[in-house]
Amino acid sequence: MSANSATPSTTRTSRIPSVPFWAQIVAGLLLGALLGWLARSQDISWLYTTLEKVGDIFVQLLKLAVAPLVFFAILVSITNLRKVNNAARLAGRTLLWFMITSLIAVVIGIGIGLLTDPGAGTGLTPKDGQKPEHAGSWIDFLTGIVPTDVITPFTELNVLQIVFMAAVAGIAALKLGDRAKPVLALSEAVLELLQKALWWVIRLAPIGTVGLIGYAIADYGWDLIGKYATFTADVYIGCALVMFGVYPLLLATAARVNPVQFFKGAWPAIQLAFVSRSSVGTMPVTVKVTERLGVPKEYTSFAVPFGATTKMDGCAAIYPALAAIFIAQIFGVELGIQEYLLIAFVSVVGSAATAGLTGATVMLTLTLSTLGLPLEGVGLLMAIDPVLDMMRTATNVAGQALIPVIVAARENILDRAAYDAASSSPIDQADADADTDAREAGQKVAVPAGA
Numbered sequence: 001m002s003a004n005s006a007t008p009s010t011t012r013t014s015r016i017p018s019v020p021f022w023a024q025i026v027a028g029l030l031l032g033a034l035l036g037w038l039a040r041s042q043d044i045s046w047l048y049t050t051l052e053k054v055g056d057i058f059v060q061l062l063k064l065a066v067a068p069l070v071f072f073a074i075l076v077s078i079t080n081l082r083k084v085n086n087a088a089r090l091a092g093r094t095l096l097w098f099m100i101t102s103l104i105a106v107v108i109g110i111g112i113g114l115l116t117d118p119g120a121g122t123g124l125t126p127k128d129g130q131k132p133e134h135a136g137s138w139i140d141f142l143t144g145i146v147p148t149d150v151i152t153p154f155t156e157l158n159v160l161q162i163v164f165m166a167a168v169a170g171i172a173a174l175k176l177g178d179r180a181k182p183v184l185a186l187s188e189a190v191l192e193l194l195q196k197a198l199w200w201v202i203r204l205a206p207i208g209t210v211g212l213i214g215y216a217i218a219d220y221g222w223d224l225i226g227k228y229a230t231f232t233a234d235v236y237i238g239c240a241l242v243m244f245g246v247y248p249l250l251l252a253t254a255a256r257v258n259p260v261q262f263f264k265g266a267w268p269a270i271q272l273a274f275v276s277r278s279s280v281g282t283m284p285v286t287v288k289v290t291e292r293l294g295v296p297k298e299y300t301s302f303a304v305p306f307g308a309t310t311k312m313d314g315c316a317a318i319y320p321a322l323a324a325i326f327i328a329q330i331f332g333v334e335l336g337i338q339e340y341l342l343i344a345f346v347s348v349v350g351s352a353a354t355a356g357l358t359g360a361t362v363m364l365t366l367t368l369s370t371l372g373l374p375l376e377g378v379g380l381l382m383a384i385d386p387v388l389d390m391m392r393t394a395t396n397v398a399g400q401a402l403i404p405v406i407v408a409a410r411e412n413i414l415d416r417a418a419y420d421a422a423s424s425s426p427i428d429q430a431d432a433d434a435d436t437d438a439r440e441a442g443q444k445v446a447v448p449a450g451a
Helices: 002-014 021-041 045-064 066-083 087-116 138-143 159-203 205-227 229-255 259-276 283-292 297-310 314-330 337-349 361-371 377-382 385-410 416-421 426-450
Strands: none
Touching: 021 045, 021 205, 021 259, 045 066, 045 159, 045 205, 045 259, 066 087, 066 159, 066 297, 087 229, 087 297, 087 314, 087 337, 087 385, 159 205, 159 283, 159 297, 205 259, 205 385, 229 259, 229 314, 229 385, 259 283, 259 385, 259 416, 283 297, 283 385, 297 385, 314 337, 314 361, 314 377, 314 385, 337 361, 361 377, 377 385
């Protein structure tokens, strides 16, 4: 028995220390930038192709789990609300704070655009633009929520329709009560399976970072970024003001918690969002860090999946506001107070059109069509979009973790001791938890054998 109990201790002391996940991401960023520069400056075609394929495979792996993950996450999250007191109140407060922060973000975006004139001096003309393959409109948005069948939304990755079906299934399960328990048990098991598989993909993020960053630099180069310098800076500054200015202010005043501690806990999700450019792909990490920030699991399982498909301060507020001003200046269209109010309205109400995927083209086309601006303007921004999308998605995910913390704090259900203690990476901790479980399981089996 003593020999068995000594085995775990020996294993721990001989284990090679692991590199923190954030350090792996930073190393991937630096290596990707170096390889991208080499591929472009030395015209190394095989390196260019390799970087492209590595990045594409990583994004494809993330997208592979998106459709079933969204469906089962929304379904389970709705049914989990039955375990929460004042569930309707919590859902309403969550949506209200989504709208408040979106409004603040879009006002910041408009303000920066008016101050900097991002479309001036770029040398771009209307001839440089082209219409996107897919455009969004209010009619398409409203009619597109309801699918024509249950298969197409999954094959075409229409997240909005998947959310609709999951919501209907979740509400129906609540109405059925005990008769739906087998379905809910299966759904929870499938969700755990998907999240486990996605964790494996997330562990590949440092390698994916090398490919995504390297390909962006090799393909676009610094010259293109220079042409869009003002617009790129506006997007990054706007997102930074929201993430590191507005969010800390709301945490300190509305939630009355330490903002620094929030970023300690949420940083693993924010950095993964920056690399992956996918709110939905980052969702398992966002759920984990939000729980560790002291938000009850039952509420987190609703708020985070809901936010991953509708809460987009970067993609659906700051970016379309700046892009509309940029495109209007290129095409020589004057925007007035009415147009700016429309931008705010679209950002607050239509953000679900962004649907948590990489890119914000649908939201941008929805904004442009509402304002009557030429859709060819979307083509002006497509080349620079991946560079912008990294910061936009990081802002989205920060907001998706922020709102549950604020609502939980204001409803007095936030575990403030857990919030103050949150700091570790969810990936490192998940591994540690798995090791602990394995060791405990080994001990439980070994003790009777030794006895």
